[in-house]
Amino acid sequence: MTSLDRSLIAGLSLFEGIAAADLDRMIGQARSVRIAKDQPVFEQEQEAHSFFLLLDGHVRVVKSTPDGHEVTVRYISPGELMGIAHALGRTTYPASAIAVVDCVVLAWPGQLWPTFATTFPSFSANTYKAVGSRLQDAHARIIEMSTEQVEQRVAHALLKLIKQSGKKTEEGILIDFPISRQDVAEMTGTTLHTVSRLLSAWEDQGFVKSGRQRVVVVEPHRLLVIAEGRVAKG
């Protein structure tokens, strides 16, 4: 926990409305932890001992099904909470969180949640607001899965990713962490083959560039057209 981290945290919308002294009290009770790439922050079904704030890096939240499928629930960027099972009355984590690059997280013991909730009401309100967005996102995803075809869903997924973790480069907007065709497939409920075919086609048309675990969107506008189904399929 550097002072840089400290001021970074203070700027998060999550801590809006919280006095500086309170914020320090909260941070004082957390433990800063490094998670190496591909290591779990927490795992599905395990007892929820802590909740976390991602300070640096990117984390993928996945659920595994009994029959061996993996579904990516969402990606987490710096500044977001994760593993907040306690806030929702659960005692185990419903999914696993895997670091996709080396990460730094702040960890609070789960038992602290009730105290935090009553002591820092804005924190609790902000957290539940974030939960509201997640629920909203989940529903949006259900709707996508119900009504859109694969091409649209993949386009939506890429747009979501560049919005959340896009980094401008001279080529276009780069998704700022390693992501494979398989990863995109797990976000959209399709197969890596289909994703590969789509990216190839888009690359031919020149509005996406991609390589090994790497995607750059050159013209987001064209993706948007596909995502919204405003395209006569050519």
Next chain:
Amino acid sequence: MTSLDRSLIAGLSLFEGIAAADLDRMIGQARSVRIAKDQPVFEQEQEAHSFFLLLDGHVRVVKSTPDGHEVTVRYISPGELMGIAHALGRTTYPASAIAVVDCVVLAWPGQLWPTFATTFPSFSANTYKAVGSRLQDAHARIIEMSTEQVEQRVAHALLKLIKQSGKKTEEGILIDFPISRQDVAEMTGTTLHTVSRLLSAWEDQGFVKSGRQRVVVVEPHRLLVIAEGRVAKG
């Protein structure tokens, strides 16, 4: 609000841990409203003026997409909260709620939420626990949509419905409100044609009976086998 309703409410897990006097104070601030069949309790995009407790009847929560698709998010049974946008920091309803039969709801003005949350902490905790379940359900649904085929999804949907609103009859377990093929299709991301074909096939095999807006599950076990994909397709 009859005294019967009053004792019914007191029994809900939602009000667990709340003193009788507090419960009366809460109820005292609500308005009891009747909603006729097919009428909305609240509508998507509209400003969230109230949150509701369903006392009697069944409500369908739907989201409409710009391109005219409708997706059923979930069905609500008596005893469940709905329209709790305020608890999640939203100012508009993210979906519409339509009465599928004549209903009775208890409505609280939205502004009351913050007061309730601080005055009756168990109520707030219970509510967020319910939100946690919904999030869980939403994720389960995403996983279903990503990894299962239509037959499994429809089987899952029927199982969910009989679990939530099943009523034992001499024929089997009846879904206790009018539900069409189209409705099931909107729950599972398929078409009424496909649902119709499936139900016909299942009826031939004798473990489901159905008619106009009516479904009875004769052997839930057989449905479960299909839902879990433990079936060699025949």
Next chain:
DNA sequence: GAGGGAATTTGCCTCAGCGCAAACAGCCGA
């Protein structure tokens, strides 16, 4: 810089499930 493993590309085949269309049945109101 050679070898090996992982990620990606691509071709070919297959089929679940959708779209379309037509026929049919049950229920309600006049």
Next chain:
DNA sequence: TCGGCTGTTTGCGCTGAGGCAAATTCCCTC
């Protein structure tokens, strides 16, 4: 009782996208 409306069934053809398999390319390590 007689339409007429809404919900349901069913046939047929088509296709998006998955499964399988092989080839290729990239990157990392030794």
